[in-house]
Amino acid sequence: MIERLPTLAEEARYLHDSLFSPIPIDPSIVTRYENAHHALFPGESPTSVTRIVARRLDVQAVEFSLRRRHSCPELTRKIQILCYLVEVRAPYQNFFIASRREPFHAVLSLSWCLLSTVWKGLKGEYLVRVHELL
Amino acid sequence: MNCFDAIVVGSGPGAAFAALGLRGKRVLILDVGFDGAPAPHLNRNVYELRRESDDLFPDLIGDEFQSLHNLHRRPISLKLKAPHVSFIVRGWPELTPIVSNTFEGVISLSKGGLANAWGAGVFRFNDRDLRGFPISEQVLLPHYDEVTREIDIYGSFFVAAAFS
Numbered sequence: 001m002i003e004r005l006p007t008l009a010e011e012a013r014y015l016h017d018s019l020f021s022p023i024p025i026d027p028s029i030v031t032r033y034e035n036a037h038h039a040l041f042p043g044e045s046p047t048s049v050t051r052i053v054a055r056r057l058d059v060q061a062v063e064f065s066l067r068r069r070h071s072c073p074e075l076t077r078k079i080q081i082l083c084y085l086v087e088v089r090a091p092y093q094n095f096f097i098a099s100r101r102e103p104f105h106a107v108l109s110l111s112w113c114l115l116s117t118v119w120k121g122l123k124g125e126y127l128v129r130v131h132e133l134l
Numbered sequence: 135m136n137c138f139d140a141i142v143v144g145s146g147p148g149a150a151f152a153a154l155g156l157r158g159k160r161v162l163i164l165d166v167g168f169d170g171a172p173a174p175h176l177n178r179n180v181y182e183l184r185r186e187s188d189d190l191f192p193d194l195i196g197d198e199f200q201s202l203h204n205l206h207r208r209p210i211s212l213k214l215k216a217p218h219v220s221f222i223v224r225g226w227p228e229l230t231p232i233v234s235n236t237f238e239g240v241i242s243l244s245k246g247g248l249a250n251a252w253g254a255g256v257f258r259f260n261d262r263d264l265r266g267f268p269i270s271e272q273v274l275l276p277h278y279d280e281v282t283r284e285i286d287i288y289g290s291f292f293v294a295a296a297f298s
Contacts, residue, residue: 028189032191035199036202039199085191087184088189088191088194089189089190090185090188090189
């Protein structure tokens with residue numbers, strides 16, 4: 001069966017949902033994501049990112065695993081682009097900046113991130129092997 | 135004819151502090167360099183700006199995605215490629231290339247230097263950094279304390295400790 005390759009707009013929506021849920025993606029961010037690709041990487045052919053998106057894989061897990069191997073910098077780059085595009089919008093500021101001094105919450109949050117990182121690392125290794133993303 | 139006791143060349147943070155040390159004297163500050171278009175709506179704390187502005191895309195990224203050019207190539211921070219601040223690093227790679235295997239330096243040829251993108255993140259030199267210089271950390275300490283009081287340096291202890 002031939003996989004239908006996702007469009008840049010679908011890619012933007014999927015990456016956004018994976019990283020910034022539950023904020024609904026604004027259509028202007030989708031448009032800017034598409035335009036950024038057209039402006040910065042004109043004529044770029046589909047990469048393994050399209051396969052990751054088409055198969056609805058855990059982006060955080062896969063990116064972590066691929067980045068550790070210095071493989072598929074396109075996925076990291078696309079995530080960076082999306083992050084920069086949302087970073088300039090007010091509703092996303094809590095994802096990037098801690099505005100209050102909350103040591104207890106910070107310790108809990110860091111602990112959760114540590115556990116999550118271990119989990120994502122293992123999951124990423126599994127997904128990369130099963131889906132032959134290397 | 136105007137006479138001055140001292141002339142400070144440049145008007146960045148270092149020069150401003152040099153002038154501060156000369157208070158009471160007649161000091162002339164001279165600077166030259168690239169200048170940016172006025173953007174008074176951006177002249178405030180960037181964190182507050184982000185929280186309170188609905189969409190800073192035109193200012194912080196640019197309609198032609200200027201900030202995102204060479205995304206994967208450092209050393210210039212993406213923030214320094216934004217439309218209103220790109221003058222800060224304009225001409226830098228061509229005019230003053232720095233070649234090093236151990237660090238990536240950014241030089242500003244703008245009026246006011248890197249103070250145009252002042253993030254108040256300045257780290258103190260310690261004795262290890264000053265090895266080979268005829269000056270010690272202890273000598274600099276009171277001056278560091280003074281500049282911290284005067285221009286509000288960020289992360290004086292915890293952040294600096296991580297780099298010491």
